[in-house]
Amino acid sequence: MESKGRVQSIDRAVAILKCFSEKKRELKLSEIADKLDLNKSTVHGIITTLKYHGLIDQDDETQKYRLGLFLIELGDIVTNSLDVRAIATPIIEDVCNKLEETVHIGSLDDMEVIYIDKKESNQSMRIFTTIGARNPAHCTGLGKIMLAYMNEDYVAKRLQEELKQLTPNTITDKTKLIRELAKIKENGYAIDNEENNIGLICIAAPIFDFSGKVKYGISVSGPTIRMTDDKIRETMRVIKNAAKEVSYKLGYKEQ
Numbered sequence: 001m002e003s004k005g006r007v008q009s010i011d012r013a014v015a016i017l018k019c020f021s022e023k024k025r026e027l028k029l030s031e032i033a034d035k036l037d038l039n040k041s042t043v044h045g046i047i048t049t050l051k052y053h054g055l056i057d058q059d060d061e062t063q064k065y066r067l068g069l070f071l072i073e074l075g076d077i078v079t080n081s082l083d084v085r086a087i088a089t090p091i092i093e094d095v096c097n098k099l100e101e102t103v104h105i106g107s108l109d110d111m112e113v114i115y116i117d118k119k120e121s122n123q124s125m126r127i128f129t130t131i132g133a134r135n136p137a138h139c140t141g142l143g144k145i146m147l148a149y150m151n152e153d154y155v156a157k158r159l160q161e162e163l164k165q166l167t168p169n170t171i172t173d174k175t176k177l178i179r180e181l182a183k184i185k186e187n188g189y190a191i192d193n194e195e196n197n198i199g200l201i202c203i204a205a206p207i208f209d210f211s212g213k214v215k216y217g218i219s220v221s222g223p224t225i226r227m228t229d230d231k232i233r234e235t236m237r238v239i240k241n242a243a244k245e246v247s248y249k250l251g252y253k254e255q
Contacts, residue, residue, distance in 0.1 A: 016043065026062070027065055087246055102118065103218065105217070115132065145190040203236055205217065208250070216246075
């Protein structure tokens with residue numbers, strides 16, 4: 001990274017904040033100074049300023065330092081400003097260009113999928129959906145991928161014993177669907193094999209937010225005539241990578 005235009009004292013202040021981690025939540029002044037290879041008086045001066053602004057706190061008994069509560073306020077501002085559509089748009093455009101199939105971003109509203117973004121392919125056979133449209137979660141790739149990462153007890157309570165059948169391939173048995181959701185979570189992707197529309201295959205992957213929850217999904221849909229075994233395998237790879245990219249940009253950190 002270029003040093004031109006950077007302010008040394010701010011660089012050092014940021015470096016101090018970065019000393020703290022999940023494993024090192026509290027640190028002594030000497031520990032911070034040693035880690036940054038700075039003298040104690042320099043570190044103390046910067047920490048005093050950070051304390052004044054609420055970015056660093058100090059335990060009165062141990063005299064150890066920890067991150068300040070004002071960082072929570074700043075973090076809330078950042079997370080609330082993360083717009084999944086703004087983040088995902090260039091990524092789904094890239095997926096669409098690579099696979100030449102329609103790409104959706106969806107969220108879950110109870111047991112329904114809502115399409116919140118879409119990039120349509122230029123193929124002659126297209127998928128006719130609209131942003132804001134809804135579909136049952138139990139028979140769509142997007143719906144199943146998001147249900148798979150929800151609390152199992154909640155899903156079991158919300159699902160009806162007999163699920164609505166839209167095609168001969170729709171899973172209508174609640175117990176069978178719950179078993180499928182477990183496999184989907186294990187595999188990291190979901191397939192709608194003509195379960196919502198005859199002649200249409202959909203492959204979906206989970207999008208994690210900064211807290212590690214799956215609030216969105218990304219999917220690729222195409223007609224069965226184009227979704228060959230090789231195309232499905234390629235789609236799985238591309239869609240999972242795209243989902244990871246969106247997740248990371250939403251602040252997700254893989255464990």
